[in-house]
Amino acid sequence: MARGRHLLLSVEPLNTLLEQKWEKFAAYMFAINFLLYVSYVITFTAVYYDRSHANKTDTMATTSGQLCGQICILTWAVALLCIEVASIIHLRLSDLQSIMTDAWFHILFFLQSGLAVLCTILNWAGVEFHLAIQVLAMALSWINILYYTRGFQSMGIYSVMLQKILLTDVARFLFIYLLFLIGFGTALASLIQGCQDSEQCSAFASFNTAILELFKLTIGLGDLEVQKQVKYPELFLFVLVLYVVLTFVLLLNMLIALMGETVENISKESKNIWKLQRARTILNLEKFLPKYLKEKFQLGKTFHGKRYIRIKEVNWTKWNTSLARINEDPGNDEEDHTIHHSLRPRRTSFRRPLHLWGRKKWNHGSPTDRKQQEEDPQSNVEMISPQDASQI
Template identity: 30%
Template sequence: FEFLLHKIKLDISGWIMDGWMDLMCLLIYPELFAFEGETILHIAVVNQNVMMVKELLSRNADTKNARARGSFFSPGKGQCYYGEYVLSFAVCMGNEKIVNLLIKSGAPLNAQDTQGNTVLHMLVLHPNKTLACRMYDYLMSLITIDKIRYLESIINNDGFTPMKLAVQKGDVTVSMFNHFIKRRKQVYWAFGPVTSTLYDLTGIDTWEDELSVLDIICTSKEKNVRELLEVTPVKEVLHHKWTNWGYKFFFLWTVLYILHIVIFTICCVYRPLEPIRTKMNVTIMNLKPLSRSYELTTDFLRLAGEILTVLGSFCILFTEVCAFFLSVIVISMILRFAGSDGQTTILALALICAWCNVIYFARGFELLGPLCIMIQKMIFGDLMRFCSILILVIIGFAAAFDVHFQALNPDVYVYFSDFPITTFTLFQLMMGLTDLPGPPSIPVPDIIIFLYMIYMFFAFVLLLNVLIALMGDTHYRVVHERRLLWKAQIAATILLLERRLPKWLLPRLGIPGDAVGLEEGKWYFR
């Protein structure tokens, strides 16, 4: 009975089950619904039974609409994601005879499953890349060049063509991406050992393509994807763009930014101040009111610098996604007009952020680029993890110290008078900036000495050395990958410039197809 229910549910003989039968199968054998849509032709293909496939095709088995959509065949959750259609199953099995039989019987190559994947997408997802490349060549030998171009241009639900999906998956050992590239190249001329090769830039270059191969490489979190930057023609395309216009625009951008923050710094250093005497007969400098800030010739020179700083800030603010320090400059300008003293704190933050942001521009130089990557990875990786643990440790020990110092004279132990001050004191102790503060003539309770020893061992000895070890490991990894990491930074910089600069400033890369007797509308890189 179980066998019969299984066969009926799989629609082997084409019978249609009634509602009560569906309900009974669901209640008694819920696992059967994992194989929903699978037909006997799917089973014959998976078993690579060529004679059975021939017999079923001779009896008009459905090769166009039959889809195995059960959870067993779903990507991620299922065990065997083979693309739902019979032809996709056959391609994933790698049996050329069955594939040939199915194509001759009318099985569509362009059929898209629930994920939008075609037969070519399934080959990209196949774990056996050698088999995938062989099946790709076999499929291409059965159809015309126009059909090949059409199939290679179909995008799935994520917006990836088969070639772009190969990049997104980051498999570069026996890469399908390399296979796509080799099949798309055209030998323009040859003279002995010297050849001139044209590579189709469709899908690779970022021109009029918001999700190009270069975009995927720069945004992918897969570590292996960066290795595609060493693959022809990606390597040559990036080198050509960087040397011809990328480096020039980036250098100009760097110079303008540094000039901008230098003017900003000078304006901050020479702010309009006036001396004020306090009750203690001490002279301090205070900010002049706005009405008396522009009286001398030097004040108007400073005004010109302030105007340039604000205008530059607004220009960059409209183009930057995260321009924190530029927003701070705008806030400080508002506080200046309002006559608030809070602008001093805001300006200090802006100066720190502005000068630290110069590290970003070091990415354009091969000497400093890997160092900037190392700093970034240490700050957002090692240091963030270290600080997360350190905060918990300091809070715990600060509470323990505060409990004991509450019973002591706060005028004597000023650095432990309350919880916030105790927390800051423990931070200084951990960094080695101070010793255990307190008058030497007054004995400290033994429990405080005990807590101090435990804290210094745990925070100063253990945690700091762990941080040093983490940073050393990061340095080792970055040093061994510095060339690829720097190239990834260059690729990201080129994409950034292409997105922000107007098209008329950037020459399009490559040669139009009609100029070399190839397909019109496409561009090729030689």
């Protein structure tokens, strides 16, 4: 059921209801939210980037403009942190898959706002470690702008592809690659003899340096050469070549093929997935509306205490063959014939039951009786017995 949620959004009246909500209030709220967040990101970047380059001798010095910017950043980050905590709590997630699909950007916004608050507090406390936290917060703040691409159908699908690839294909690749990296790193480090001079030691002398060298080989930055202090040079070179074939040639090409298949599958359902993204956004924005605004933004019209909305029902399985121009004016009978013949209901012919033991009795009475017989043909049928039928 969870995998087919995006298909339900094409069913009426849910499709029309979400479309009208987006056009009435959600699009404007989404645009205002986007402008406010972009202003926050630009302010955060300008304040801390200018601070790290303005005075290299005293990085803890703060001007009045920087202090005002930091106060604004702290206020917005605290507000964003509270909003995201409330959003994650209201999701009522039951399993890990739902958390990673539904709360993906909520978790990123939560981490960014938390790091921004911690960075500002450590900066005011004079702790130099705030620079490391500042770097992470600044990178996440710009990455989170991808959330607002869901307002556009052509761009919103990219964030879905990125999320799907990272959580499925890349995660599986990293798990398998980590097994190869640890196994081959341990094997190659065990073939290196002890070295007294650290400057002349091989890069594979320890487990940590061996892991680093193997990673360089994976991305094409390492060298395939026999190292010094190797007990069995031929075996060392064979293991090294085997690692390159399994990781650089095999695993990376498998990852590229899987990512291409994932992108192709998502592209087939891109419109429905984008509608699902927008539906989540509409529901999240609607939660923060006051009660009087919710009543003001109610859709449809009220008749006899019930609310109705107008929808356009279409047979979606045959829309490309049976869709035509329909004249809805009931008073113009001549233009009713402009409807395409494929939309006309087929006439079903009902055959009258055959009476095997019946014969027609003609009545040559008055005109009134003949008219009654024409209107009711069944009244002219008389049941006879099989013996009489054999004599006819």
